[in-house]
Amino acid sequence: MAEPNAGMRALVVDGQAVPRRMTAKMIKDCGVTEVLEAESAEAALSLLEADEAGIDLMLTDLRFNGTASAAGGRADGGMDGIELVRRVAESNLASYLLIATLDDAAVVRSVAAMASALGLEMAGHVKKPISPESLRPLILRQIARRVTAPLLRARSVHVTAEELRYAITTQQFVPHFQPRVRAGDGSVTAVEALIRWQHPERGLVPPGAFMPLADRVGLIEGITDVVLEKSISWARRWQDAGIDIAVSVNLTGEALLQTDLPKRVANLADAHGIARNRIVLEVTEAAVVTDAPYPIETLARLRLLGLGLAIDDFGTGMATLEQLQRMPFTEVKIDQALVTGVFEQPQFRPVLEKAIRLARTLGLKTVAEGIESKADWDLLNELGCDELQGFFVARPMPAEEIEGWAQGWHRQPL
Ligand code: C2E
Ligand code: MG
């Protein structure tokens, strides 16, 4: 595979040799540079502790030797996968976790909650036996994540809640903006705000390195407010400059628990004289796949107030048609893992086509993320996707550069 994923390293932990080797091979086939294997939790831990280069992704089963005692732990007294996950998370031995298991979704969810509470981010889960179809999108997504936000391993970053708090009060967070265009004629339709931490010593820190901590320690509201305020005031400046674009802002699942959020956003739009439907809030598919009442209440209220609502990273979560039908989205953003380079991977095309079809069935606008080449653009246009976003169009840039970029952008770059 191409350059950018060079250096990504993964570890597969599975007590059974054959499935372990097959999984390792599938991961390698996706373009991951190095895939290590361990046959038990103990072996995995000692390997991780001795490893200097750092593991980006650990894929593990929750049980080894197929059994776990009722009291927890393994029947033979060894360490089980749950304990492994906890210890890896506590000592920051890997950046992302992928669970492969026969266990039901409830078990996976609680282990995932524990891992992310301890700062180990989830890369998803797959059911065993693992098929390339189920694993590949998750691995490609990790590769994509790594390209945009080269994983600053928790080990080497050490961001503290105190630092985040200080950064909020001293306004070190700035949104950059990435343009989005119509697939048919290339006209500019919107920009997405993507937060960066302008750190006095470390330079520009990508969201992956601090958003999970901000979420955990309750600082998301402060950060979301900064991004909303700055994005909407920029929207006004662009409007005054005659650039007619929508502005979209990302929200975490946590933000949806704040029932006053919709009113705050609508008030900001009104105060800056921006039509409410020109502000789009993006929420990931994973954040809305829940039966809890508050997220849906907040989504409904956002729509009632006339704001746009996008489902982000679509196609990688587990949303069912029924769940999506209950939610008042206006657009779907198809995850880059399903988009980038799919023209040269025909086996993925059906997944992409299905995602676009599903969005259309629901009457939603479709936006493809991760357009990195003309071939990506052409394929998505051919499949009937409405709008495109990605490095081939433009990388995220400081707000000050958007006006110049929009003037220089040719409607028909192809
Ligand atoms: P996202 O909302 O799905 O944003 C798209 C990510 O893909 C961005 O990464 C963007 O730089 C990257 N990207 C854009 N085009 C391409 C491409 O052609 N190829 C590849 N490989 N990547 C591309 P970024 O800025 O690192 O943001 C990562 C995630 O962090 C975002 O994913 C979003 O979920 C979250 N995030 C960013 N800003 C905010 C924010 O203000 N609030 C919240 N709650 N989350 C944010
Ligand atoms: Mg987004």
Ligand code: MG
């Ligand atoms: Mg996305």
